[in-house]
Amino acid sequence: VSSMYQEILAFIFSTSGWVLVSSTLPTDYWKVSSLDGTVITTATYWSNLWKTCVTDSTGVSNCKDFPSMLALDGYIQACRGLMISAVCLGFFGSIFALVGMKCTKIGGSDKSKARIACSAGVFFILSGLCSLSACSIYAQRITSEFFDPMFVAQKYELGAALFIGWAGSVLCVVGGVMFCFSIASNFSKSHSHSDYVYKGAALHSHVSSNPRGQVKSINQRPPPQYSVSSRVQNFDKNVYV
Template sequence: MSSMIQEIFAFIVTTSSWVLVCSTFPTNYWKVSSVDGNVITTASYFSNCKDFPSMLALDGYIQACKGLMIAAICLGFFGSIFALVGMKCTKIGGTDNSKARVACFAGVNFILSGLCSLSAYSLYAHRISSESFDPMFVAQK
């Protein structure tokens, strides 16, 4: 009984994390800069992905981040399906041995999905922070 509760809890946590990754992907604002002076002169500047006519016109690191996010979403979706089939409390999937193999495959999918999303977020954050702290960078910070 305890292992089924752990499986259900793990399924809920991994599926909710996949939903959160899915919710961050379709945002259009990729860079936000704000200039704060006194109360009167406050401005925010957005770098929007809609400004570009095609996906190939974006910077290379944004294309890489979007590709990694798409891979993370696809792997997480298939991981959720495999986890649902591999759980002991579901009636689909066959014997316990085949369910164990499917659950192991689901775990691998979730790990790869997490690594893809983590590397996409890290790549983007590194690029933004390195541009922000670079004194030779002349564009909007």
């Protein structure tokens, strides 16, 4: 029962993290223009993995999609690939988790369900690592440009999407690890129970049922039994004469 509750908690953590990771892709604010050293702000610049935008003082935003995928910076292409991989891995992990959990009635035997649930945990761990790497690469580029004194272009700060992605990545990894640990505990319990039953059956077959508990000899033979006809043939034929 405890392993079932652990699987349910792992499923809640991992799916919540996958939803958070998926929500970072369409989120606008991956990086926001820094207001450090500015007195009057006339426009705010922000961008994500797909477009760059500017919002003026009146609240009107003008956005421009990135014109070419091949002309993008390498870190943006890497972040796109990692985030899409994280979403796909989390999707398959959610399906495998629903099939492999004990509280569901699909997936076959307990052994096959345990393997499916373990695969779901691996998918969630990989999804969390992919999204964590993407957010960290993007944040590292922002911070390196911000603290570089030779960088004279517009400097940016970390946007809200990065923090959401980090939180979702941690939840995915924690949920996947909980899935793997729950399956490992189930296997250890099943092996220990089978060993106990085997040893008990072996001892019961070798020990006799007498009060002293002596060991019964396996090669002991029963005493010979003679039939009535063989005894009659041993008498002398002149015994009545």
